[in-house]
Amino acid sequence: MDYKNKLSDTLAYFQSKETGAVNFQESAIEQAYMTEAPKQTLPIKVLSILGGLLTAIAFFGFLLITGFYKSGIALTCIGVLAIGAGAIISQKHDSILLDTISISSVIIGFILVGVGLAELEVSEKKIMICFIAIALLCLVLAKSYLLTFVSTLIVHGSIIAYLMSSDQPSLVPIYVALLGILIAYVHLKEAKLICLSNFIARGYNPVKTALIFAFVSGLMFLRGAFLPQVHPYFLLVTSTTCIILILYVTHKILNVFAVTKWSTKSLAYALTLLTLAPTVVTPGISGALLLLLLGFLTNYKTGLVIAGVSLLYFIGQCYYDLQFTLLTKSISLFASGIFFVILYLFIAKRHEQH
Structure with a gap:
């Protein structure tokens, strides 16, 4: 079966990392895997x-x-x-x-x-x-x-x-920002957390998923309709935190892809900042992008789906909340589309280099 092949490959990988022989109780590991498999x-x-x-x-x-x-x-x-x-x-x-x-x-x-x-x-x-x-x-x-x-x-x-x-209510954006930091820590320190104790390992997955839903709901709550008395500057706390976390996750992803050339890294950071600059006033978009990158980095498919749906929702929310005319909104969408098409062509042209 497929899981047996993955288990054998994983054990072979750990064996390759050790200089001496390592004895694995493969039957016990397989039994534990089947017991812990989600039903x-x-x-x-x-x-x-x-x-x-x-x-x-x-x-x-x-x-x-x-x-x-x-x-x-x-x-x-x-x-x-x-x-x-x-x-x-x-x-x-x-x-x-x-x-x-x-x-x-x-x-x-x-x-x-x-x-x-x-x-x-x-x-x-x-x-x-x-x-x-x-x-x-x-x-x-x-x-x-x-x-x-x-x-x-x-x-x-x-x-x-x-x-x-x-x-x-001014503390709500700060709370959502702290929630974003907690989610990033939970994703990036997964191996360390689940090894601390059986209690944490047992509750890790449901808590991680619940935190994602909580973060998305918190971002939805930051709309002016829910927090009319909060100054828009407080929203900068959430969006700025999300942007900083995105840059950090981008750094992690570049390391995974073994991107060592400083010019390439600098270009990636610059394009990331350029893309995220308009989202300073809309923390929902930057928050959804953060979840998307975390899900991609950790291969968490549930998080990827939630992040994708949330991103579409927050983009639509931003479009309808803008106090602009329909013509101005259309021009903004057109300009954004041109930017991303140019960005795609630029990446596709340099794809062979990395």
Whole structure:
């Protein structure tokens, strides 16, 4: 089979790096590989999450009909029990049914806790702090992909909600910039992170995927419609951070391709800066390009797909948000198209040199 050939090639590569003989327990490695192989594709996982959301909405509708939502203490207690039950279920065998039940229970639990605390007149900031604490606890206890994924997203959403409820929306662009740095670190230090402990190795993939979704949603949140009171200069923090990270990833990619000639490197950096210069006012585009390069460098196909779709969305968003006439927008698109065609012809002409 194909995976067996890849396994043999990998073991042969490690053997070639050692001067003496190395004994591998190939049967044990193969068994571990088969055990850790993903049993559910990402679309199935997404459908499971959507099923959990629909179940939570139906259950919340039932509470509204029965009037049970009027008891804040009861809602909070039942919500905590539901979250605990979901975390316990996630400890069991990984299957679509159990994952859906676990996610449904956790989502329902968070809704009940939120409504219960609101009924008890707890401030929104304190509710978000409770959500962050509970989600982090679920993140520690979770053993399933989906619960780890959802817990990470809940932490992300709660942080943004906390910043907005604290009348500090200017910190949202800074938070998104820090999120971009974290994503770059997680991608570039993958081998180091998964070797630290079994706990980190188990949660690495769902957390990485959740961080990508969180980063994209954060970039979408930076639109003026969501942050009307934030000065546009704060957006420069996010876009500048993304551009610096892109230059760093570009440096890594050039090293992978063994580009050592300084003139070629300088030209690559200059063209990269020239291409990214217009995206200073649109952090969504530079953020999507960062995800695209990270996915390419680490061969992370899920990240590549998310980045590609996000890039198309943010380009369209930028086009419709520009306060220009249709003629000016068309000229801008035409000029951008000419630039990229010239850039492609330039690269194609020098392709034989490297």
